[in-house]
Amino acid sequence: MILIEAILGNISDTEWAGRLSTADIDLIEIDQWEAQKSRFRKMTVKGAEVAVSIDRGTHIRDGDVLLWNAQAHAALVARIELRDVMIVNLDDLTKLRPEIAMRTCVELGHAMGNQHWPALVKDNLVYVPLTVDRKVMASVMNTHRFEGIRYEFVPGREVVPYLAPHESRRLFGGAEGPVHSHTHENYADVEAETGRVHGHPPTQIHAPHRADAHGQSSPATAGSARDHRG
Incomplete structure (x- = not known):
């Protein structure tokens, strides 16, 4: 030995x-x-x-x-x-009326908080490391049908290069190894029909926040996802 x-x-x-x-x-x-x-x-x-x-x-x-x-x-x-990460894309919220977008954000935070999911917000993307089976997480997202929200699951290794060190530690507990963050000008390209995110996450903002609001929630509308491993 x-x-x-x-x-x-x-x-x-x-x-x-x-x-x-x-x-x-x-x-x-x-x-x-x-x-x-x-x-x-x-x-x-x-x-x-x-x-x-x-x-x-x-x-x-x-x-x-x-x-x-x-x-x-x-x-x-x-x-x-590394465990997979659910990436929630909030870009379409900008197309909604402010009161609807605000309600959706509160509902999303409330749902994630109820599940005790850790989350990292970078610009218009929310990163949620898988803490339970992805089918369970997808079921939660689909049940609420958040308006203006799209999401997908990607391997953790594909996310690491686009995070600042403290953000990466927040998602992976330091297991990911040395992190080299990169800055990209464009957002990921998303298919509205499938919810898939193409390309790589942007890293224009390096200020993590928790999506863990605890207000009352009511079902929203329109949401889709594809189970994808990159």
Whole structure:
């Protein structure tokens, strides 16, 4: 059994990127929840048994180097599968009368708050990490039929590059690894008929807010979604 007691670095580090470019790499695949633990056991992709026992409060991030054998020029690297994210697009609210748009926002916040869903707002998009099965989340959204709201589910890895570090930590708890935020001029392109979001999320604003209003809710109208994994 291989005992891991410290994180050596990350594949994004210049030093490790060069060192690992020609190395024999084994992977330990863990989910987002395991990444928050300081002690667990796991089999690597190549079949080695690993026991992780790192300092409490230390979390493994995607791409962390857990073992380096200079003589064999071999390494063990963590690969973390991030949970999917529901992206709620609010662009169409600008086409509605102000009182309807405001009511829809309150209803959306109330519904998410009742479900205890964490949420991150960036401009006209709301990011909600999956905390339950996507069918359950889709059912909640479809039941309310929020007017002017469209949404889809996308893999967490597709969202990470377009978030500021503190925003990414809010959605993924720091398991995503180093975050490099990018700024884009245009919004994602959306099909009104299907609710699908094409392209990548904008990052013109880096100020997260919680969509967790707790007012009275009544069913709205018009909403659609397609189950999509990118």
